[in-house]
Amino acid sequence: MVNRSHLASILLGALLLGDVALGADIHNSSTPTSRSRSTSIERNDEQSAREWQLSSEEWVRFRELMQGPLGTYSPNLDPLTVLGIEARSDEERRRYAELQVQAEAHRVEKLLAYQHAYDEAWQRLHPDMPRVILPGAEPAFSPLATASTERPALFVQDDCTACDRVAQRLQASGADFDIYVVGSRADDEHIRTWAQRIGIDPARVRSRKITLNHDAGRWLSLGMPGDLPALVRQVDGQWRRQ
Numbered sequence: 154m155v156n157r158s159h160l161a162s163i164l165l166g167a168l169l170l171g172d173v174a175l176g177a178d179i180h181n182s183s184t185p186t187s188r189s190r191s192t193s194i195e196r197n198d199e200q201s202a203r204e205w206q207l208s209s210e211e212w213v214r215f216r217e218l219m220q221g222p223l224g225t226y227s228p229n230l231d232p233l234t235v236l237g238i239e240a241r242s243d244e245e246r247r248r249y250a251e252l253q254v255q256a257e258a259h260r261v262e263k264l265l266a267y268q269h270a271y272d273e274a275w276q277r278l279h280p281d282m283p284r285v286i287l288p289g290a291e292p293a294f295s296p297l298a299t300a301s302t303e304r305p306a307l308f309v310q311d312d313c314t315a316c317d318r319v320a321q322r323l324q325a326s327g328a329d330f331d332i333y334v335v336g337s338r339a340d341d342e343h344i345r346t347w348a349q350r351i352g353i354d355p356a357r358v359r360s361r362k363i364t365l366n367h368d369a370g371r372w373l374s375l376g377m378p379g380d381l382p383a384l385v386r387q388v389d390g391q392w393r394r395q
Contacts, residue, residue, distance in 0.1 A: 205232045206252055257373060264370040271339075304328075305395060308372045308383040310335045311343065316382040317351045323384075324354060324363065335368040335381060 202212035215232045218224065218239050230238075233256065237249035307323060307330055309316035323330050332353075337343045344365050348358075357363045375392050377383060384395040 201232075205256070207232060207236075211236060261370040261373045265374065268367075268369040304330055305384050305386045306331045306333060306392075308333045308335055308368065308381055308385070309347075310381050311337075311347050313381060319382040319384065320353070321351055324352075324357070329362045330384075331364045331366060333366045333368040333371055335372050337367045339367050339369070 198212055198216075199209060202209055205212075207215070212232070215235050218235050219228075219230075223230070223235060223238065231253075233249050233253040237246055237253065240246035240249060305323075305328070307320060309320060309332060311334070320332060332348075334344050334347060344367065348365055353363060353365070358365065372381075372383070375385065377385065377392070377394055379394065385392045386395055387393075
């Protein structure tokens with residue numbers, strides 16, 4: 154007759170062996186997936202580093218810095234800005250500044266090329282239709298009218314009290330000028346709301362004494378120092394701040 158305690162020991166041992174084998178199978182089956190995921194992440198990091206003209210070591214440093222206070226306070230900073238802010242030497246700082254200037258110039262070049270294509274498409278498809286209409290200014294108003302070189306261009310942005318004051322002062326002086334709203338993101342309603350808020354005269358917009366325009370990267374392309382607002386005029390073929 155089989156001893157019951159002995160039989161129980163045999164069954165327990167079989168169960169334990171089964172658990173060990175099952176655990177080994179699970180571990181072995183998950184290893185290729187984990188390895189594949191890790192390889193994919195590495196490839197993405199390498200590609201991102203190349204796009205920003207950074208080495209793998211620089212990309213790792215950027216990722217580490219974004220895990221600290223800088224990433225908490227400014228989670229949307231680009232890699233070049235992060236590395237430039239946290240540069241460990243003047244040489245590093247200059248390198249990242251130069252890379253950022255190159256990247257920004259390339260971005261603006263593409264942005265302006267697309268804006269030009271957009272302008273041409275609109276003129277071709279809807280030559281008689283205005284793109285932004287202020288109440289009382291309809292129907293003849295285009296927010297992307299070509300600015301005259303004989304009149305100043307005012308670059309402004311929303312949530313800028315100084316920008317509002319300069320625009321209002323220029324309008325009160327009776328001067329003809331072109332307004333470019335930086336950061337409008339090609340949103341006509343953004344420009345319309347801003348113009349109504351500060352009291353741009355629809356009649357002067359209708360007669361194009363004042364034009365309202367999306368900046369579309371023009372301010373950056375001028376490469377001028379200083380904050381907004383900026384009143385600029387073309388003198389001898391060169392745009393100069395007034």
